[in-house]
Amino acid sequence: MTPFLIYAVIAVAIFTVGLRGLLVQPHLLRKVMALNLMGSSVFLLLVAIARRNADPAPDPVPHAMVLTGIVVAVSSTALALAVARRLYAATGRDHLPDVDDDA
Amino acid sequence: MHASVQIRAAATFLSGALGVVLIAAVLQLPRDAAGLTRLVDDELTRAGVTHAVTAVLLDFRAYDTFLEIGVLLLAALGSLAIRRTVDLRDIVPIAVPGPVLAVMTRVVVPIMVLTGGYLLWLGTHAPGGAFQAGAVIAAAAILALLAGRRSITALGPRAFPALLASGFITFQAVAWFLLIGGRRLLDYPPAIAGELIVVIELAVTVAVAVGLAGLFAAAHPRDDD
Numbered sequence: 001m002t003p004f005l006i007y008a009v010i011a012v013a014i015f016t017v018g019l020r021g022l023l024v025q026p027h028l029l030r031k032v033m034a035l036n037l038m039g040s041s042v043f044l045l046l047v048a049i050a051r052r053n054a055d056p057a058p059d060p061v062p063h064a065m066v067l068t069g070i071v072v073a074v075s076s077t078a079l080a081l082a083v084a085r086r087l088y089a090a091t092g093r094d095h096l097p098d099v100d101d102d103a
Numbered sequence: 104m105h106a107s108v109q110i111r112a113a114a115t116f117l118s119g120a121l122g123v124v125l126i127a128a129v130l131q132l133p134r135d136a137a138g139l140t141r142l143v144d145d146e147l148t149r150a151g152v153t154h155a156v157t158a159v160l161l162d163f164r165a166y167d168t169f170l171e172i173g174v175l176l177l178a179a180l181g182s183l184a185i186r187r188t189v190d191l192r193d194i195v196p197i198a199v200p201g202p203v204l205a206v207m208t209r210v211v212v213p214i215m216v217l218t219g220g221y222l223l224w225l226g227t228h229a230p231g232g233a234f235q236a237g238a239v240i241a242a243a244a245i246l247a248l249l250a251g252r253r254s255i256t257a258l259g260p261r262a263f264p265a266l267l268a269s270g271f272i273t274f275q276a277v278a279w280f281l282l283i284g285g286r287r288l289l290d291y292p293p294a295i296a297g298e299l300i301v302v303i304e305l306a307v308t309v310a311v312a313v314g315l316a317g318l319f320a321a322a323h324p325r326d327d328d
Contacts, residue, residue, distance in 0.1 A: 052133075052134070052138065059140045062138070064164060068160070068171045078182060
């Protein structure tokens with residue numbers, strides 16, 4: 001197990017946890033958090049990929065992609081929270097309606 | 104309201120299966136690949152900046168950053184659309200009670216803005232740059248807001264969208280300027296690459312700071328909601 005593989009496997013594990021949370025958690029705030037967890041795991045993987053080799057200088061391209069990704073993740077999270085808050089203000093609901101939910 | 108047992112089991116199985124596939128994919132990655140490190144190092148002399156990450160962000164893959172600023176602008180506009188106004192001046196900041204936050208804000212906010220400026224300057228040759236600078240300044244603005252001071256909410260319905268869009272507009276102006284000059288999109292002439300990057304970084308810093316702080320403030324519901 002090289003350090004790269006340890007980080008990469010942990011990143012996949014975090015991604016899996018986030019995906020499961022996104023699928024089963026009904027509360028919108030939890031869904032947003034799960035989505036962020038998935039995003040963070042991708043950042044972890046990218047940072048690990050940048051240090052894959054023995055070369056002391058890390059690959060700058062994945063680092064730049066993580067920086068870009070963080071801003072996109074923050075932007076989409078904020079927009080999702082604004083939508084969720086508006087949904088709560090308009091309907092009093094904090095979750096999406098179920099398929100068999102008439103409301 | 105909670106998902107049924109079957110749905111939970113299916114979701115767990117699905118995520119687990121995808122995890123196994125992803126681990127298999129990760130294990131197959133070439134172990135000792137140099138990636139793009141060498142390529143970036145070779146091209147670094149032609150970039151306007153000496154720090155590799157900044158060079159990748161604002162020169163080699165500048166279109167990524169261009170679109171990213173577009174995403175930030177879109178998200179901020181989306182939040183404002185949900186709020187149905189670009190005017191944030193109706194938000195009355197309510198201070199969290201207690202003396203610590205007020206005093207700390209007075210001391211910390213100027214230092215944070217200064218740190219943001221320093222990070223922006225640092226970006227050309229060391230880790231730092233427009234995003235870090237913008238994020239620190241946005242954090243200072245949000246801290247001031249939480250301490251009951253007007254920061255981002257002092258901006259009027261003209262100044263706020265203008266500052267929000269400044270990064271995207273500057274990026275686009277540079278892109279058009281280069282396209283009309285016969286170069287490819289965001290392919291800077293080496294002679295003025297450094298100057299163009301500094302101009303873009305300044306505008307991106309403002310846009311990131313106003314965008315992030317604006318996203319925070321715009322989540323505040325209107326009184327009639």
